[in-house]
Amino acid sequence: MQAFAVAALSIWLCLGATTLAESHGPQHCTSPNMTGVLTVMALNGGEIKATGHYHYDTTDKKLRFTESEMHLNKSEHLEDYLMLFEEVTQIFTHLTRFQSPPKGSAEKGFRKVISIALLLHNTLWRPLDNRVVLPLRRPSQGVFYDIDLKNQSCRKMSLQSHAHALELPAGAVHQVELFLGSDTVQEENIKVNIWMGSVPETKGQYSVSTTVGDCLPLSTFYSTDSITLLFSNSQVVTEVKEPEVFSLPSFCEGLELEDTHNDFFSIFNTV
Numbered sequence: 001m002q003a004f005a006v007a008a009l010s011i012w013l014c015l016g017a018t019t020l021a022e023s024h025g026p027q028h029c030t031s032p033n034m035t036g037v038l039t040v041m042a043l044n045g046g047e048i049k050a051t052g053h054y055h056y057d058t059t060d061k062k063l064r065f066t067e068s069e070m071h072l073n074k075s076e077h078l079e080d081y082l083m084l085f086e087e088v089t090q091i092f093t094h095l096t097r098f099q100s101p102p103k104g105s106a107e108k109g110f111r112k113v114i115s116i117a118l119l120l121h122n123t124l125w126r127p128l129d130n131r132v133v134l135p136l137r138r139p140s141q142g143v144f145y146d147i148d149l150k151n152q153s154c155r156k157m158s159l160q161s162h163a164h165a166l167e168l169p170a171g172a173v174h175q176v177e178l179f180l181g182s183d184t185v186q187e188e189n190i191k192v193n194i195w196m197g198s199v200p201e202t203k204g205q206y207s208v209s210t211t212v213g214d215c216l217p218l219s220t221f222y223s224t225d226s227i228t229l230l231f232s233n234s235q236v237v238t239e240v241k242e243p244e245v246f247s248l249p250s251f252c253e254g255l256e257l258e259d260t261h262n263d264f265f266s267i268f269n270t271v
Contacts, residue, residue: 029215036236040268043228050271061085064245083144085162154252157260161201164264165220165231172197227269
């Protein structure tokens with residue numbers, strides 16, 4: 001933990017902070033929709049693990065990352081990931097078939113079943129083809145697709161954690177507010193919040209810097225017993241002009257989910 005604190009502090013200094021501002025404990029914030037360039041560096045060795053363009057949908061928690069051809073260390077397959085951190089599965093539950101609504105005591109029992117189902121699942125029912133249909137939207141574990149457009153192949157794997165470098169994790173604790181640049185000339189500085197926390201699912205520690213106001217993640221330092229990574233976010237535009245990038249290629253549809261122990265950080269560590 002001491003090594004983590006020292007490394008996190010060194011990152012803050014490398015950012016060029018010149019002045020400490022008094023911290024008033026800002027509220028947890030949410031990133032906007034973003035496109036930009038994400039660069040991942042392994043700090044134990046200085047190796048660039050990956051660099052490429054990304055699109056991030058903050059509402060539906062979807063991320064598409066396409067590795068850049070300028071990453072000269074890669075001579076073969078360039079990585080292409082679609083990550084769905086909060087995938088929602090819609091399941092249609094058919095309670096019964098009927099030609100006409102039941103009558104008498106049977107009708108009371110039928111309505112009771114419907115009422116209980118609606119109460120438990122907070123949804124609506126509708127008749128369809130003489131059936132009572134309950135569309136149940138249940139959040140499932142996150143998934144990511146490893147896509148190979150060249151060979152039209154795909155893998156669908158589970159995500160162990162929803163935490164990633166383009167969104168401030170839910171349990172992040174504010175540490176300090178920094179000025180990057182001059183604190184006397186407003187046009188020449190950026191206010192940055194530093195947050196720290198842990199990811200229980202991966203036993204990792206992180207430090208995240210976000211801009212004050214619009215909550216843009218600038219950099220994320222992540223460390224476990226086995227990996228130490230720095231994620232740098234650059235060339236950011238706060239919109240997604242091509243939402244079709246989140247569409248799943250047809251050759252990826254209908255795949256069985258591989259139950260793995262992957263998470264956002266470990267995926268980039270193995271690139």
